[in-house]
Amino acid sequence: EAGVTQFPxxxxxxxxxxxTLRCDPISGHDxxxxxxxxxxxEIKFLLHFVKxxxxxxxxxxxxxxxxxxxxxxxxxxxxxPAELEDSGVYFCASSQAHGPGEQFFxxxxxxxxx
Amino acid sequence: xQNIDQPTEMTATEGAIVQINxxxxxxxxxxxxxYQQHAGEAPTFLSYNVLDGLEEKGRFSSFLSRSKGYxxxxxxxxxxKDSASYLCAVFPNDYKLSFGAGTTVxxxx
Numbered sequence: 211e212a213g214v215t216q217f218p219x220x221x222x223x224x225x226x227x228x229x230t231l232r233c234d235p236i237s238g239h240d241x242x243x244x245x246x247x248x249x250x251x252e253i254k255f256l257l258h259f260v261k262x263x264x265x266x267x268x269x270x271x272x273x274x275x276x277x278x279x280x281x282x283x284x285x286x287x288x289x290x291p292a293e294l295e296d297s298g299v300y301f302c303a304s305s306q307a308h309g310p311g312e313q314f315f316x317x318x319x320x321x322x323x324x
Numbered sequence: 325x326q327n328i329d330q331p332t333e334m335t336a337t338e339g340a341i342v343q344i345n346x347x348x349x350x351x352x353x354x355x356x357x358x359y360q361q362h363a364g365e366a367p368t369f370l371s372y373n374v375l376d377g378l379e380e381k382g383r384f385s386s387f388l389s390r391s392k393g394y395x396x397x398x399x400x401x402x403x404x405k406d407s408a409s410y411l412c413a414v415f416p417n418d419y420k421l422s423f424g425a426g427t428t429v430x431x432x433x
Contacts, residue, residue, distance in 0.1 A: 245423075253423040254423070255421065258419075301367070309419055312369045
């Protein structure tokens with residue numbers, strides 16, 4: 211069974227540019243989560259989808275971040291325009307049920323904004 | 325907010341035992357996870373505790389005391405491949421994982 215995959219693994223862009231990150235969850239997992247780890251800090255929650263619906267986007271830093279999950283399969287996270295403080299590792303996770311239980315993580319996308 | 329504390333770094337010798345402590349203060353509690361993360365890879369699940377006590381799984385064990393807001397991960401018979409970051413994470417009232425900053429364990433020969 212394939213795990214959670216993320217693309218790209220690394221992205222280096224200049225301040226003001228746009229970047230789109232993609233996450234493919236484990237097949238059949240309705241719940242998809244985005245997290246972010248900035249340098250030296252802990253991993254922090256960004257948002258949660260159940261199928262194609264946003265259940266909780268309380269962790270999104272500001273309106274430069276837009277997440278979508280059309281069709282309830284893969285998800286994208288777009289940053290537009292990117293700022294220096296957006297640099298970090300963006301993780302995606304998925305789970306079968308929303309509640310106590312394992313969330314399966316992808317390897318992350320390392321974003322560097324210059 | 326949620327507060328989850330764990331040591332930044334630990335070093336141990338191959339074959340030894342290491343205990344990584346985690347204390348938490350969160351708005352509610354629905355379980356505590358330990359994840360292992362090798363550099364550049366996905367965090368991978370090690371254990372989940374929701375009731376007090378010790379959960380043993382091979383060389384790894386995890387303990388929880390809800391009244392003390394405390395957990396530890398015990399790694400026995402350390403191997404070089406155990407060198408990694410170990411993340412303590414809690415489900416507060418909702419099911420958004422709240423993470424500690426991680427403990428980097430270095431295993432030396």
